[in-house]
Amino acid sequence: MATNQKADVVIVGLGWAGSLMAEELTRAGLNVVAIDRGPWMDTSTHTPPAVDPDELRWAIRKELFSPPKDNTLTFRNTTDQVAVPQRDFGIFELGGGVGGAGFHWAGMAWRFDPYDFEIRSRTIERYGIERADDGELQLQDWGITYDELEPFYDRFERIAGISGKAGNIQGKINAGGNPFEGPRSREYPTPALKTLRSMEVFNDATTRMGYHPFTIPVANLSQPYVNPLGVSMGACSYCGFCLGFGCGNYSKSSPQACIFPVLMRRKNFRLLTESCVIRVNKAEDGETVTGVTYVDAQGQEHVQEADIVCVTAFQVDSTRLLLLSEIGQPYDPRTQEGSVGRNFTFQTVSGVDMWIEGEQMNPFIGAGGLGSQIDDYNADNFDHSDLDFLHGAGMLTLARDGLPISKAGKLPEGTPRWGAGFKQAYKDHYQTYTTIFNQGSSMPIKQGYLDLDPTYTDKFGQPLLRVTYDYSQSDRNMAKFTMDRAVEIAQEMGAQHITPFNFADKPFTTAVIASDHVIGGTPMGADSRTSVVNPWLQSWDCHNLFVCSASVFPMNSGYNPTGTVGALAIRAAQAIVEKYVPNPGPLVEA
Amino acid sequence: MNRREALKSLSALAAVGAAATTRASATEMTGYPTDMTVAKDMLPRPAIAGGARQVLTDDTAERTISAVFDRLIPGDELGPSATEAGCVDFLDAQLADRFGAGASLYREGPKRANEDDLMQTPQFIATPRERYATGLRALEAYAQARDGASFADLQPNRQDEILRGMEDGSVQLDDAVNTKAFFELMLQNVREGYFSDPIYGGNRDMAGWKLIGFPGARYDFRLYTDRLGEALDLEPVSLIPRD
Ligand SMILES: Cc1cc2nc3c(=O)[nH]c(=O)nc-3n(C[C@H](O)[C@H](O)[C@H](O)COP(=O)(O)OP(=O)(O)OC[C@H]3O[C@@H](n4cnc5c(N)ncnc54)[C@H](O)[C@@H]3O)c2cc1C
Ligand code: SF4
Secondary structure, three states: OEEOOOEEEEEEOOOHHHHHHHHHHHHOOOOEEEEOOOOOOOHHHHOOOOOOOOHHHHHHOOOOEOOOOOOOEEEEOOOOOOOEEOOOOOOOOOEOOOOHHHHOOOOEOOOOOHHHHOHHHHHHHHHOHHHHOOOOEOOOOOOOOHHHHHHHHHHHHHHHOOEOOOOEEOOEEOOOOOOOOOOEOOOOOEOOOOOOHHHHHHHHHHHHOOOOOEEOOEOEOOOOEEOOOOOEEOOOOOEOOOOOOOOOOOOEOOHHHHOHHHHOOOOOEEEEOOOEEEEEEEOOOOOOEEEEEEEOOOOOEEEEEEEEEEEOOHHHHHHHHHHHOOOOOEOEOOOOEOOEOEEEEOOEEEEEEEEOOOOOOOOOOEOOOOEEEEOOOOOOOOOOOOOOOOOOEEEEEEOOOOOHHHHOOOOOOOOOOOOHHHHHHHHHHOOOEEEEEEEEOEOOEOOOEEEEEEEEEOOOOOEEEEEEOOOOHHHHHHHHHHHHHHHHHHHHOOOOEEEEEEHHHOOOOOOOOOOOOOEEEOOEOOOOOOOOEOOOOEEOOOOOEEEOOHHHOOOEOOOOOHHHHHHHHHHHHHHHHHHHOOOOOOOOOO | OOHHHHHHHHHHHHHHHHHOOOOOOOOEEOOOOOOOOOOHHHOOOOOOOOOOOOOOOOHHHHHHHHHHHHHHOOOEOOEOOOOOOOHHHHHHHHHHOOOOOOOOOOOOOOOOOOHHHHHOOOOOOOOHHHHHHHHHHHHHHHHHHHHOOOHHHOOHHHHHHHHHHHHHOOOOOOOOOOHHHHHHHHHHHHHHHHHOOHHHOOOHHHHHHHHHOOOEOOOOOHHHOOOOOOOOOOOOEOOOOOO
């Protein structure tokens, strides 16, 4: 076992969260070491335009992701079942290299709704305690409000150069943006991308129906941009090889495109690649941590000591590391005591596939996050008094890609899947296909949690993380409700063939990719009994340990998570610099 | 350079890449890397067109899979059949590669009895290479037992009947083969062969892309983003450089 020179801060995992924190911390002069289990990966060396447009390799074989062979989980629906391992790629499409999943993400760049952060209090206030405490749900507030997080959302959006149109600037509603969003301090750094054909049809139909469509804010940049760190990005070329792919144009925001050029040049920053952290080491007093233990590419164990440890290893690995390190009390679903592993949630997805005869969508023109959305049925934007669920879904149509292997499965019901009939049908329908995807919220439940599997292990012999989860009745009802609304929209869009889908009308499974967004496990909150970290993302148990991933969300909203992960990371890093370093100790009394 | 030479020279590059791994053992990095050349293991690993079979070396296996593929995607006035488009070349190359070896799969036991039900999808410890070997053998044995002839020699409508049975679960080839899942594997792979970049051996002359109007490995559509709803008739482009 070798011990490295001690650092001020060690960062475990250099994805979006890790690199945003590293940027803040090194700028403040701290000595930072980041450790990532993946190899170095960058735009010009790994995904130039000559390599990137390859559906088979990146979208089907998923070669940019960390394979299940190296990193997987086990799963069951209920505690009375025996969990089994996810053997092939499922909902865990983890980053394979430094930069994490932020290199191959699609790039929808959202803020969560003000309702989300105070979901328990606001639900009780508007609908009464019996709706919040229905026996199944486990709603809890985040310990932070939207307004407190707003400046950090703004900072993330500037660093990433997000393209969009504001709907609410300081309370003033702007035509063309999302009128339901929380107030923003200013406009997006770059304008929205173009409206493509599927979006136009969706916008027309939803406007006629009295809804409020807007272009999804994205990390696919509409024009060249220089971010506040001085890093240049290019304009998105609508190449359509985006979700699951890198970007050869420096136009999809990623740690590589937005932060590494600056971070890697800082003298007080060091990066250890292909080094997997297997444990956060606790001090003898149990009040603090001393650093981490990692295994390098040769299988050698090392210790990296540091005054502060930041765990930014994506939702699943952040939670798993805490469990493996025996930090905090594991959650017990029978008593609801303990907090590590608590409130695992997902994304409750329904929608429709549709085919509009005579249309020419040119689906191959697109960008990972591009689409139109309505938030009329998202968050608490509509009255739930007479409905049998809470929250809702962002209902969106996509202009993402026309990848021909994947789309071969998108044909109207009743068309042959093979043979001459398939060829004819695919030729006829490739241009006419579009979709409405309801990106639904996910309410935490008492029986949804993460712990360590008793049987299956990884290549280091350490137990895999075990997911125990199924959709709540509230989420199932929400998915059905929004699916029915999507069918109405598809009819208004003029579709002749409509195939509704609802992932929540069956039990949850990790094998069927409804979404990549896995949430919870180390929830944040103001109450140390029900959260793992306080509102500054500081561990309640060890005050020099900070955790930042979607694992800290106590629930999931009807949006993708990364904007919120980014904002929380920046806020936590600034708190370390401004509050913790001058005065090390708990930033909030338990 | 013609297409065949292009494939060869790219594959030579890829072979070098595989040997001289870019995964540097020195893992500590300070400063921004100055070497901006493309990492060798990121280059495509092309199929060598017309090369000798690497996995589907058994004649019967090759005849069986060819027959299956040509029922799944037959030749007609819309375009070539799967085998004409190189889908068997594609499959052989894929089975010889990481995919065939199940390189990304978590294959630790035990495989539990409830596994497939809980996952709502079949899972395998066997590699795709092993699944093809047993699956094709079982399909041939099924045809011999039921029809007294090779699957490849059956009438197309009889072949379709067996395939439909495999698809809907009414045909079980033998106890060792999850027949429905094997059908889905073949259907997925033939689609991959027909619609992936020709660099992998299938989609010959970009026939699959021409069928539906997919313009291939183009990387910039900014000129077309205002031409909503128009047929653009873009000539497809492959990762293989043109002569
Ligand atoms: C296909 C896909 C599409 C997506 N699209 C969107 C989208 O449109 N919008 C959106 O908001 N979100 C999207 N996401 C989610 C988004 O990618 C994540 O929310 C985001 O990347 C999370 O950032 P992170 O820093 O928490 O984790 P990551 O980016 O995953 O980074 C974690 C890092 O930690 C490293 N690591 C993990 N464990 C260890 C360990 N034990 N030791 C050392 N290193 C370790 C990993 O190698 C990785 O580099 C998508 C995800 C996927 C997979
Ligand atoms: S669609 Fe735009 S952002 Fe996405 S990979 Fe292509 S050029 Fe990059």
